[in-house]
Amino acid sequence: MKTTYRSIFKWGDKREEKLEKGVVELVKEQFQYTDADFDKRVLYGDREIVLDQKPKIPAAIRQQFEDISGSENVRWDDYSRASHAFGKFYGDLLYLRKGEIATPPDLVVFPRSENEVEQILALCQQKNIAITPTGALSSVTRGAETPRGGISLDLTKHLNKILKVNRVNSTVRVEPGVYGPALEKYLNEHGYTCGHFPQSFEYSTVGGWVAARGAGQASTGYGKIEELVLALRVVTPAGIIETKDFPATAEAWDLNKIFIGSEGTLGVITGITLKIRKYRPENTAFASFVFKDFASATLAMRQIMQAGTGFPHLFRLSDPVETATAFKIKGFDGSFSDRFLKIKGYRPGARCLMFVSVEGDKDYIHLLKKKIKRMARKQGGFYSGSHPVKEWLKQRYESAYLRDPLMDIGIMTDTVETSVTWDNLLNLWTNVRRYLESREKTHVMAHISHVYENGANLYFTFLSPMKPDEEVEDYLQYHRGLIDSIHANGGSLSHHHGNGRALAPWMEKEMGKTAMGLLQATKDYLDPKGIMNPGNTLGLR
Numbered sequence: 001m002k003t004t005y006r007s008i009f010k011w012g013d014k015r016e017e018k019l020e021k022g023v024v025e026l027v028k029e030q031f032q033y034t035d036a037d038f039d040k041r042v043l044y045g046d047r048e049i050v051l052d053q054k055p056k057i058p059a060a061i062r063q064q065f066e067d068i069s070g071s072e073n074v075r076w077d078d079y080s081r082a083s084h085a086f087g088k089f090y091g092d093l094l095y096l097r098k099g100e101i102a103t104p105p106d107l108v109v110f111p112r113s114e115n116e117v118e119q120i121l122a123l124c125q126q127k128n129i130a131i132t133p134t135g136a137l138s139s140v141t142r143g144a145e146t147p148r149g150g151i152s153l154d155l156t157k158h159l160n161k162i163l164k165v166n167r168v169n170s171t172v173r174v175e176p177g178v179y180g181p182a183l184e185k186y187l188n189e190h191g192y193t194c195g196h197f198p199q200s201f202e203y204s205t206v207g208g209w210v211a212a213r214g215a216g217q218a219s220t221g222y223g224k225i226e227e228l229v230l231a232l233r234v235v236t237p238a239g240i241i242e243t244k245d246f247p248a249t250a251e252a253w254d255l256n257k258i259f260i261g262s263e264g265t266l267g268v269i270t271g272i273t274l275k276i277r278k279y280r281p282e283n284t285a286f287a288s289f290v291f292k293d294f295a296s297a298t299l300a301m302r303q304i305m306q307a308g309t310g311f312p313h314l315f316r317l318s319d320p321v322e323t324a325t326a327f328k329i330k331g332f333d334g335s336f337s338d339r340f341l342k343i344k345g346y347r348p349g350a351r352c353l354m355f356v357s358v359e360g361d362k363d364y365i366h367l368l369k370k371k372i373k374r375m376a377r378k379q380g381g382f383y384s385g386s387h388p389v390k391e392w393l394k395q396r397y398e399s400a401y402l403r404d405p406l407m408d409i410g411i412m413t414d415t416v417e418t419s420v421t422w423d424n425l426l427n428l429w430t431n432v433r434r435y436l437e438s439r440e441k442t443h444v445m446a447h448i449s450h451v452y453e454n455g456a457n458l459y460f461t462f463l464s465p466m467k468p469d470e471e472v473e474d475y476l477q478y479h480r481g482l483i484d485s486i487h488a489n490g491g492s493l494s495h496h497h498g499n500g501r502a503l504a505p506w507m508e509k510e511m512g513k514t515a516m517g518l519l520q521a522t523k524d525y526l527d528p529k530g531i532m533n534p535g536n537t538l539g540l541r
C-alpha cells in the first residue's frame with residue numbers, strides 16, 4: 001500500500017472503509033445499483049507510482065538546497081514528489097486514481113527553521129524556481145499544486161511546534177505545521193481550547209487553516225480563523241513581515257488580513273498567535289429541533305442570531321433532502337418517533353433537522369438554550385432533545401471517509417460551499433439545487449453550518465454516477481456550471497475552503513478589475529518574480 005497512487009489519495013488514516021448498510025441502500029435506490037455493482041473497483045489506483053518526468057532542477061542546485069536543510073530533508077524520489085503534487089480536490093483524486101501526475105514538484109524540501117525558509121526563498125528567487133508551501137495537503141480547491149514544478153515546501157515535519165501559551169492574554173503561539181489534534185490536546189491539557197474544528201481537523205494544519213481562511217464546525221460561536229488570528233509572521237521574497245498581538249489597532253490596514261487567505265501566494269507563514277478559550281466540556285448545552293420546512297427553520301436561525309442574546313457554538317441545519325438522507329441512513333425511518341413526527345405534520349421531504357450546542361458559563365448556557373428553544377418553537381421547531389447532537393459529534397469527522405469507497409464503485413461525490421446574505425439565502429439554495437439536480441441521477445443535499453447575524457453559509461453535497469472514461473472532463477464541466485450558478489445567484493465563491501486554482505478563473509468577475517489590480521500590486525511588491533505558488537488563488541500572473 002505504501003507507494004501506490006491509492007496510498008496518496010485515500011483520506012486521513014488511509015483505512016479501507018466499507019459503506020454502511022444505509023448508504024448501500026441509498027445508492028441502490030438512487031442510482032439503481034445492484035449487489036454486483038458494489039464489487040466494482042473503479043480507477044482503483046493500486047499501481048506502484050512511477051513518474052515519467054524526472055526532476056528538472058539540476059543536481060548542482062539541488063545540492064544548494066541540501067546545504068541549507070540537510071540531505072535528509074530534500075527528497076526527489078517518485079513517492080515524495082507524487083505525494084506533494086495534489087491536495088484533495090475531487091479532480092485531483094481522479095487524476096491520482098488514473099495515475100496521471102502532469103506537474104509534480106521537482107523537489108520536496110522540509111525546512112528545519114524559519115531561517116532555512118528565508119534561505120530557501122532567497123535561492124528560489126535567485127534561480128527563478130517556483131515554490132509552494134504545504135501543510136497537510138487537504139486543500140479542496142487545488143491550492144497546493146505545483147504547475148511549474150519547483151519546490152514543495154513541507155512545513156509539517158519540523159515547523160510544527162507549539163511555542164507558548166500566554167494565560168494572561170489567553171493566546172497561543174504556534175509554528176504553521178502543527179496538526180489540529182496535537183494543538184487541541186496540548187491546549188486541553190492546559191485548560192484551553194482553540195475552538196477551530198474543520199471536518200478535516202485530524203489531517204490539516206494551523207498554517208493551512210490560516211492560509212486557506214477556513215472555518216471550524218463551531219465557528220458560529222468561536223469565529224472563523226480570521227477572527228482567531230491575532231498575529232502572524234510571514235517570510236516573503238521581499239523580506240519578513242511580522243504583525244503584533246495587539247487586541248485591536250488603528251494602524252492603517254489590517255496586515256493580518258492580507259495574509260489570511262493568501263494561500264501561499266505572498267509568502268510562507270512561519271508564526272501564528274491565536275486566541276484561545278477556556279476548555280470546559282462539561283459546560284456545554286445541546287439541543288436539536290425538527291422543523292416543518294427549510295424556510296421556517298432558516299427564519300428561526302436568523303432570529304436566534306439577531307436576538308442579541310448570544311450565539312450558539314455549533315449551529316447546523318440540514319435541508320429536507322439531507323435530513324431525509326440522514327434519517328434513512330441512521331435507520332430512523334419507520335420508527336415510533338418517525339411516525340409521531342409525521343402525525344404532527346413534520347413530513348419527509350419537507351422537514352429539516354437543526355443541531356445546536358452552546359458553550360461557556362453554566363448560567364449563560366442554560367439561559368441561552370432556553371431562549372433558543374423558545375425562538376425555535378415560535379417557528380414550529382419540535383424539540384428533539386440533546387441526544388442526536390451528541391451522537392453526531394461522536395462521528396463528526398467520519399463522513400470524510402465515505403468519499404473513497406463511493407468513488408471505488410463509480411460514484412462522483414463532492415462538496416461546494418458559499419456564503420450568502422439572509423435576504424438571498426432561499427433564492428440561492430433553490431436555484432443552485434435546481435442546477436445540481438439538472439444532471440440526471442444526482443442526489444443533492446445541502447446544509448447550513450456557519451451562521452452570522454447577516455447571513456449564513458450554504459454547503460452543497462452531491463452524488464452522481466461517474467461517466468466512464470470521461471470522469472475528469474464530465475466532473476470539471478459540472479463543477480464549472482455549479483460555480484457559475486453560485487456566482488450568478490449572488491453567493492461568494494467560497495466560504496471556508498479557500499479559492500485555489502479551482503476558483504481562480506472567477507475572481508476577476510467576482511471582485512472587479514480595480515480590486516484585482518490592488519491584489520496584483522501587493523503580490524508584485526512581495527513576490528516580484530512570481531515564484532510563490534504561481535497561478536494559485538487569484539489567477540494572478
Ligand SMILES: Cc1cc2nc3c(=O)[nH]c(=O)nc-3n(C[C@H](O)[C@H](O)[C@H](O)COP(=O)(O)OP(=O)(O)OC[C@H]3O[C@@H](n4cnc5c(N)ncnc54)[C@H](O)[C@@H]3O)c2cc1C
Pocket residue numbers: 011087088132133134135136137138139140142143144155176177197198199200203204205206207208209210211212213214215216217262263264265267268269270400496497498533536
Ligand atoms: C474531508 C475534508 C474536509 C474538509 N473540511 C473543512 C472544513 O470543515 N473547514 C475548512 O475550513 N476546510 C475544510 N477542508 C479544506 C482543508 O482541509 C482546509 O483548507 C485546511 O485549512 C487546509 O489545511 P492544510 O494543512 O491541509 O493545508 P494545505 O492543503 O497543505 O494548503 C492549503 C493552502 O494553504 C497554503 N499554505 C499551507 N501552509 C502554509 C503556510 N504555512 N504559509 C503559507 N501558505 C500555506 C498552501 O500553499 C495551499 O495553497 C476540508 C478538506 C477535506 C479533504
